[in-house]
Amino acid sequence: MAGPVAEPEERELEAALRPKNLDDFVGQERVRKQLGLVLAASKIRGRSADHVLMSGPPGLGKTTLAMIVAAEMNAPLRISSGPAIQHAGDLAAILSSLTEGEVLFLDEIHRMSRPAEEMLYMAMEDFRVDIIVGKGAGATAIPLELPSFTLVGATTRAGLLPGPLRDRFGFTGHLEFYSVAELELVLRRSAGMLDLRLTSAGFSEIAGRSRGTPRIANRLLRRVRDWALVHGIESIDARTASAALDMYEVDARGLDRLDRSVLQALVNKFNGGPVGLSTLAIAVGEEPETVETVAEPFLVREGLLGRTPRGRIALPAAWEHLGLKMPGNAVA
Ligand code: ADP
Numbered sequence: 001m002a003g004p005v006a007e008p009e010e011r012e013l014e015a016a017l018r019p020k021n022l023d024d025f026v027g028q029e030r031v032r033k034q035l036g037l038v039l040a041a042s043k044i045r046g047r048s049a050d051h052v053l054m055s056g057p058p059g060l061g062k063t064t065l066a067m068i069v070a071a072e073m074n075a076p077l078r079i080s081s082g083p084a085i086q087h088a089g090d091l092a093a094i095l096s097s098l099t100e101g102e103v104l105f106l107d108e109i110h111r112m113s114r115p116a117e118e119m120l121y122m123a124m125e126d127f128r129v130d131i132i133v134g135k136g137a138g139a140t141a142i143p144l145e146l147p148s149f150t151l152v153g154a155t156t157r158a159g160l161l162p163g164p165l166r167d168r169f170g171f172t173g174h175l176e177f178y179s180v181a182e183l184e185l186v187l188r189r190s191a192g193m194l195d196l197r198l199t200s201a202g203f204s205e206i207a208g209r210s211r212g213t214p215r216i217a218n219r220l221l222r223r224v225r226d227w228a229l230v231h232g233i234e235s236i237d238a239r240t241a242s243a244a245l246d247m248y249e250v251d252a253r254g255l256d257r258l259d260r261s262v263l264q265a266l267v268n269k270f271n272g273g274p275v276g277l278s279t280l281a282i283a284v285g286e287e288p289e290t291v292e293t294v295a296e297p298f299l300v301r302e303g304l305l306g307r308t309p310r311g312r313i314a315l316p317a318a319w320e321h322l323g324l325k326m327p328g329n330a331v332a
Contacts, residue, residue: 050170059215177212
């Protein structure tokens with residue numbers, strides 16, 4: 001997923017920091033091994049790789065892995081996304097211009113329109129599409145052969161993908177949040193590339209506040225770098241890192257402003273819940289999808305928020321984190 005809109009310099013840096021092959025890709029041991037095997041086998045067979053689906057919260061490496069698939073297969077990469085494909089014709093235009101073996105990356109694939117999705121089924125399975133010409137009784141389907149290609153789909157919501165689409169992927173990788181130790185490795189690699197000096201404690205401080213997410217780790221590293229530059233600090237230690245990150249409202253547990261406002265709304269406006277997702281989203285002024293895919297997975301993993309059949313609830317750790325006492329009548 002592209003993530004929040006970044007400044008051009010930030011985007012350039014993000015691109016520069018992307019690992020270029022599976023060996024440089026930190027963590028996600030299982031996905032890396034499984035994907036490595038899929039790619040090695042297709043290289044031996046001399047065929048394009050099976051279609052691959054990557055699922056998981058934003059910033060965990062789905063786009064990076066798509067780029068790695070193309071690089072490892074020595075194939076060109078085409079990038080598009082579900083929201084950009086609103087008509088079957090949009091997809092037909094992309095598919096018909098692919099070259100043999102090309103890797104097609106479709107980000108947010110769950111947001112593609114239904115007719116395009118149906119066209120994709122046939123393309124994935126038979127490397128063929130039917131282009132419909134004309135309307136009503138006079139409409140005819142013109143079959144179009146496609147070169148064999150590898151589709152890499154990415155989604156933050158694997159559950160929303162219709163079964164027939166999910167079944168057409170030969171391999172699905174579920175990306176998990178990263179451990180603090182893994183994020184330290186990501187940060188060490190990035191600091192090396194940006195020529196920055198940090199103490200071990202400096203690395204741990206940033207890693208611990210990165211919400212289990214490499215994109216956030218790299219972003220926080222750049223903010224700490226700015227702080228150190230302005231304050232004339234050459235070697236970044238834990239105190240410098242925490243002073244900088246406090247200023248950017250990233251708290252010691254890594255919660256950002258959206259995370260905290262979700263918890264605060266739950267606790268202050270709904271007495272800890274249960275409350276429905278859309279009501280909660282309105283209370284924080286965000287789209288339900290943003291709350292569900294960006295904030296919730298991390299809050300759930302941290303044991304701060306619970307999802308129940310009756311709605312979202314604040315768990316005892318959430319009250320504690322906000323420095324509040326949980327009232328006796330709260331549900332948790
Ligand atoms: P997604 O597509 O899942 O939103 P990206 O692939 O765009 O995430 O990753 C965001 C950034 O995080 C990339 O610029 C990359 O530098 C970094 N990154 C992601 N995964 C890893 C990893 N496993 N090791 C090192 N850096 C990573």
